[in-house]
Amino acid sequence: MAKPENRTAVEDYLKVIFSLGEWQEETVSNAAVAARLGVSTSSVSEMARKLADSGLVAHKRYGGMRLTDEGLEQALRMVRRHRLVETFLVRSLGYSWDEVHDDAEVLEHAVSTLMVDRMDDQLGRPWRDPHGDPIPTPDGVLHQPAAEPLAASTAGERRFVARIDDDDPALLRWFADTGIAVDAEVVVRERKPFGGATRLEVTPPGAAAGVTHEVELGAQAVAALLVSLEPASPDPLNDKGCHYVGCRHIGVPRVSEKNR
Amino acid sequence: MAKPENRTAVEDYLKVIFSLGEWQEETVSNAAVAARLGVSTSSVSEMARKLADSGLVAHKRYGGMRLTDEGLEQALRMVRRHRLVETFLVRSLGYSWDEVHDDAEVLEHAVSTLMVDRMDDQLGRPWRDPHGDPIPTPDGVLHQPAAEPLAASTAGERRFVARIDDDDPALLRWFADTGIAVDAEVVVRERKPFGGATRLEVTPPGAAAGVTHEVELGAQAVAALLVSLEPASPDPLNDKGCHYVGCRHIGVPRVSEKNR
DNA sequence: GATAGAAGTTAGGCATGCCGAACTCCGAGA
DNA sequence: TCTCGGAGTTCGGCATGCCTAACTTCTATC
Ligand SMILES: [Mn+2]
Ligand SMILES: [Mn+2]
Ligand SMILES: [Mn+2]
Ligand SMILES: [Mn+2]
Numbered sequence: 001m002a003k004p005e006n007r008t009a010v011e012d013y014l015k016v017i018f019s020l021g022e023w024q025e026e027t028v029s030n031a032a033v034a035a036r037l038g039v040s041t042s043s044v045s046e047m048a049r050k051l052a053d054s055g056l057v058a059h060k061r062y063g064g065m066r067l068t069d070e071g072l073e074q075a076l077r078m079v080r081r082h083r084l085v086e087t088f089l090v091r092s093l094g095y096s097w098d099e100v101h102d103d104a105e106v107l108e109h110a111v112s113t114l115m116v117d118r119m120d121d122q123l124g125r126p127w128r129d130p131h132g133d134p135i136p137t138p139d140g141v142l143h144q145p146a147a148e149p150l151a152a153s154t155a156g157e158r159r160f161v162a163r164i165d166d167d168d169p170a171l172l173r174w175f176a177d178t179g180i181a182v183d184a185e186v187v188v189r190e191r192k193p194f195g196g197a198t199r200l201e202v203t204p205p206g207a208a209a210g211v212t213h214e215v216e217l218g219a220q221a222v223a224a225l226l227v228s229l230e231p232a233s234p235d236p237l238n239d240k241g242c243h244y245v246g247c248r249h250i251g252v253p254r255v256s257e258k259n260r
Numbered sequence: 261m262a263k264p265e266n267r268t269a270v271e272d273y274l275k276v277i278f279s280l281g282e283w284q285e286e287t288v289s290n291a292a293v294a295a296r297l298g299v300s301t302s303s304v305s306e307m308a309r310k311l312a313d314s315g316l317v318a319h320k321r322y323g324g325m326r327l328t329d330e331g332l333e334q335a336l337r338m339v340r341r342h343r344l345v346e347t348f349l350v351r352s353l354g355y356s357w358d359e360v361h362d363d364a365e366v367l368e369h370a371v372s373t374l375m376v377d378r379m380d381d382q383l384g385r386p387w388r389d390p391h392g393d394p395i396p397t398p399d400g401v402l403h404q405p406a407a408e409p410l411a412a413s414t415a416g417e418r419r420f421v422a423r424i425d426d427d428d429p430a431l432l433r434w435f436a437d438t439g440i441a442v443d444a445e446v447v448v449r450e451r452k453p454f455g456g457a458t459r460l461e462v463t464p465p466g467a468a469a470g471v472t473h474e475v476e477l478g479a480q481a482v483a484a485l486l487v488s489l490e491p492a493s494p495d496p497l498n499d500k501g502c503h504y505v506g507c508r509h510i511g512v513p514r515v516s517e518k519n520r
Numbered sequence: 521g522a523t524a525g526a527a528g529t530t531a532g533g534c535a536t537g538c539c540g541a542a543c544t545c546c547g548a549g550a
Numbered sequence: 551t552c553t554c555g556g557a558g559t560t561c562g563g564c565a566t567g568c569c570t571a572a573c574t575t576c577t578a579t580c
Contacts, residue, residue: 009537030558043538045559050536062545062558092352093378103372110370112363118353269567290528303568305529310566322528322575 008109011078012037013047014056017067018075023144023250027064069252073140076251080136081108081116083129086166088119090130097130097176098169127243131172132163132182132226137241140254146246147226150186150198150217158187159227162244171224178215179204180225183232195219268369270316271338272297273307277317277327278335283404283510287324329512333400336511340396341368341376343389346426348379350390357390357436358429387503391432392423392442392486397501400514406506407486410446410458410477418447419487422504431484438475439464440485443492455479 016036020028030048034041052059056071067075085104089095095103111119120126120138127143128134136142147162161184164175175181183205190199198217203209217225232243240249276296280288290308294301312319316331327335345364349355355363371379380386380398387403388394396402407422421444424435435441443465450459458477463469477485492503500509 031556039537040539041558042540042560046537049559089375093375093382095374095378099374103375106370106372107367107375110366112366114355114359115349115353115363115367118355122353291526299567300569301528302530302570306567309529 009047010051010054010056011074011109013044013051014067014071014075015078015082017057017065018072018079021066023142023248024067024072027066029064033065072251073254076136076140076142078108079142080138081111083133083135084116084119084123084126085111086129086131087123087126087135091123091126092119096173097166098172100130101166101169127241128182128232130182131166132161133166136251140251142250143240143242143244144248144250145226145228145232145244146248147228147244150188150222150225150227153188153227155188155191158185159229160185160231161225162228162232163226165224168224171221174221175224178202179207179213180215181205185231186227189214198222269307270311270314271334271369273304273311274316274327274331274335275338275342277325278332278339281326283402283508284327284332287326289324293325332511333514336396336400336402338368339402340398341371343393343395344376344379344383344386345371346389346391347383347386347395351383351386352379356433357426358432360390361426361429387501388442388492390442391426392421393426396511400511402510403500403502403504404508404510405486405488405492405504406508407488407504410448410482410485410487413448413487415448415451418445419489420445420491421485422488422492423486425484428484431481434481435484438462439467439473440475441465445491446487449474458482 013033016033017028018024020032020036030041030044034044037044048057048059048065051057051071052065055068056074057065057067059065082104085107086100089100089103090097117138126135134143134145145162150159153159161180161182164172164180164182166172179202180186181204185203185205187201188198189201192198200215200217201212202215203212228244230245234243236243237245237247240247273293276293277288278284280292280296290301290304294304297304308317308319308325311317311331312325315328316334317325317327319325342364345367346360349360349363350357377398386395394403394405405422410419413419421440421442424432424440424442426432439462440446441464445463445465447461448458449461452458460475460477461472462475463472488504490505494503496502497505497507500507
C-alpha cells in the first residue's frame, strides 16, 4: 500500500500563513496562526522553527513570520488545489456551494498532480471557485481581483459581488435563498448606523435586466461579501488572463517544464 | 482547518487482512501482512493488538488474526471506496486503467461518504471496477464472482476474463495492447510445461464474432488473470443483483438507514 | 521426546505533531 | 528608566506508527 506521506500539517500551516499575511505583505503573528488552526501557540512556535529550517518561512525570534518565495509557491499550490477541488465538487459532482469547503479541506492533501490536471481540463481551466475566490494558475500566479469589503460601500453605490466567504455553510445557504451569488449586482440602499442592517437592491447574476429585489443584511452577512466596482469579465481582459480590471498578481511565476 | 483524522494506517491494515484472508475464511499470518504493507513484523504485532483491542480482529497470541464482523464491515467499506474511486478516475477523469491504483490508494482515505455517494450516482452504480474487481454494495456485501486463476485452465478450454490484477501498471498496459481486458473471451491453445508460456486465442470484449488473435503469455501475465466459465452478465441475474452465476456473497449485510 | 529455526512478541528508540506549564522577551505605560 | 503583562518560546509529556535488536513460543524434524 502506498504511504500517504503526511505533509498535511505543513500544507495547512502554509495556507494559513498565506491567507493571514494579507497575501504575504505583512508578517503574521504566532497567535493568529494558532487561532486559525485551532492549535496551541506552542505548537505554532515549533512548526515555525521547522518551516524556517526548511526555508519556507522567514522567522525572527519573538517577531512574526512571513512566507519565503518557496513557501509562497507551495502555499499557492495548496490554494489552487483547494479551489479547483471545490469547483470540481460543485460542477462535476453536484455538491452545493455550502457543502464543498470541508471536503476540499481533506481532499486538497490527497489529490495527485495528475488528478489536479484532469480536473482542470474537465472544468475548462476555471479561474475562480464557486465562491468567487480566484484559482492560482498552474504556474503559481494568483490573480487577485480589486475587491473590497461591502462594508466600505455607502448608500447609493453600485457594486458587483466578487467573492463570498465560504466558512459558514448556513450563511451560504441563506445567500443562495436571497439571490446573492458571485456576479450579483447590488446597489446599497441604506446603511443603518452602529452595526445596523444594510439594505441592498439585488440583481442576481443572469437575471433579466430590471429583475431586482431587496434584501436586508446583518453585520455578519455584510462581512462575508467582497465587492468590486466593475463586474468580472467572463473572458480574459488582456494577455495576462485577468478577469477584473485592476487585478493584482501574487506569487513568483514558476517557469513551466516546457520553457526551461 | 479540518483535521484529517488519520485513520489511514488502520484502514490499510484492515484491507490487507481482508484480502490475504481468502475473504476471511482463513487466519492471516503476521508475516504476510508485514510483507504486503512493507512494514516490519513488529509493527504488525503492535497493530494487531490495537485492532484486537478495538474489536476489529480476533487475535490469538502467536496465532494469526482474522477479521471480526465489525472489521470485515470496515474492510469492505474501504474496498468499496478504493474500487469506486478507481472506476471514477477512469470513467469520469480519463485515467487509463494502469494509472488509477496508486491515486486510489491515497484517495480512498480522503473521500467523504457524500463524495462516495455522488460518484456512485454519477457512474450509475457500477458493480465492478476497471480491472473487473467487484465493488461492495453500499450495505456492505461483496458479490464475489466464481472465478479461478487462468493457470488452472488447460489446453482447449474456453474462459472469460473476469478480473485482472492491477498491481503492475506496465503489465496492464501490455494487456491493453494485446486486447486482453475484462470480458475478453480466451481459449487456451497450448500450455507449455515447466513454467513455460501459455498460448491463448483472444476475442476482445465487444469485438465482432470471429475477430480473434493469438497471444502468448508468460507466467507473470498468466498469474495476473482470473477467469470464469461463463461470461459476466451486464444486467443482474437475480433479485440479489448478481452478475455472475455461482456468485458468492461476502460480508454481513448492514441494515440500511431506511430499513431500521 | 528433544531441539533448532521460523514466526511472533516485547523493549527501547526515532519522528511527527500536539498539549500544558514554566520561562523569557519586549514594548507600552508609569 | 523601570516594570509588568501579554506574546512567544522551551520543556517534558502523550499518542501514533514505524524501526532494530533481543527475547519467547511454536513446531517440524530427528
Ligand atoms: Mn474553501
Ligand atoms: Mn472557496
Ligand atoms: Mn486497485
Ligand atoms: Mn489498492
